[in-house]
Amino acid sequence: RKEVExxxxxxxxxxxxxxxxxxxxxxxxxxxxxxxxxxxxxEPKLLMSVYSSGNEDGRFTAQLNRASQYISLLIRDSKLSxxxxxxxxVNRGYGGATNKLIFGTGTLLAVQP
Amino acid sequence: DxxxxxxxxxxxxxxxxxxxxxxxxxxxHDAMYWYRQDPGQGLRLIYYSQIVNDFQKxxxxxxxxxxxEKKESFPLTVTSAQKNPTAFYLCASSITNSPLHFGxxxxxxxx
Numbered sequence: 001r002k003e004v005e006x007x008x009x010x011x012x013x014x015x016x017x018x019x020x021x022x023x024x025x026x027x028x029x030x031x032x033x034x035x036x037x038x039x040x041x042x043e044p045k046l047l048m049s050v051y052s053s054g055n056e057d058g059r060f061t062a063q064l065n066r067a068s069q070y071i072s073l074l075i076r077d078s079k080l081s082x083x084x085x086x087x088x089x090v091n092r093g094y095g096g097a098t099n100k101l102i103f104g105t106g107t108l109l110a111v112q113p
Numbered sequence: 114d115x116x117x118x119x120x121x122x123x124x125x126x127x128x129x130x131x132x133x134x135x136x137x138x139x140x141x142h143d144a145m146y147w148y149r150q151d152p153g154q155g156l157r158l159i160y161y162s163q164i165v166n167d168f169q170k171x172x173x174x175x176x177x178x179x180x181x182e183k184k185e186s187f188p189l190t191v192t193s194a195q196k197n198p199t200a201f202y203l204c205a206s207s208i209t210n211s212p213l214h215f216g217x218x219x220x221x222x223x224x
Contacts, residue, residue, distance in 0.1 A: 043215035103148075
């Protein structure tokens with residue numbers, strides 16, 4: 001079993017739809033969590049950190065469920081420009097040590113006109 | 114503009130040759146990292162360095178080497194000992210307790 005698991009998709013949704021991705025992690029000692037966005041053949045870029053209380057950034061909402069060991073990303077009112085691969089990233093290091101980041105394989109989102 | 118620059122964007126080499134990938138950052142970040150990305154797999158850590166003149170092996174260091182002689186630079190050498198070198202290589206940097214910033218990557222093809 002992978003330490004971080006994501007549904008690879010693709011998720012094909014129409015413009016304006018709401019879409020949600022889940023990501024599960026196996027190491028209960030994981031300390032911090034992130035969602036990155038990666039466009040085709042480009043580098044990953046930080047979308048948002050995920051906080052215990054949940055957090056929102058415009059159309060994007062991230063949630064963390066430590067008891068069930070999963071994080072989620074909700075995208076409302078999908079835009080064509082949201083089409084990308086969304087990477088779930090878990091840090092199992094202490095003190096924010098970034099050498100302990102574990103990347104999921106990503107979920108591909110394709111927003112259709 | 115501050116950022117991380119990787120060069121070249123595309124690199125082609127014959128099997129058995131060593132090749133060095135460049136990574137330079139002007140963000141004044143202490144930590145730098147090299148990752149490899151293959152289709153269907155998450156990014157995997159090759160090497161990282163948290164200060165100048167010091168670096169540590171990541172999860173898949175075999176067949177790779179690095180140096181960190183300057184804060185701004187963290188070159189990666191892919192040696193002939195690396196069995197499957199064809200991949201997308203990503204360099205990243207960060208300050209303590211902050212997310213990673215990635216360079217735009219180098220696609221290495223070895224034939």
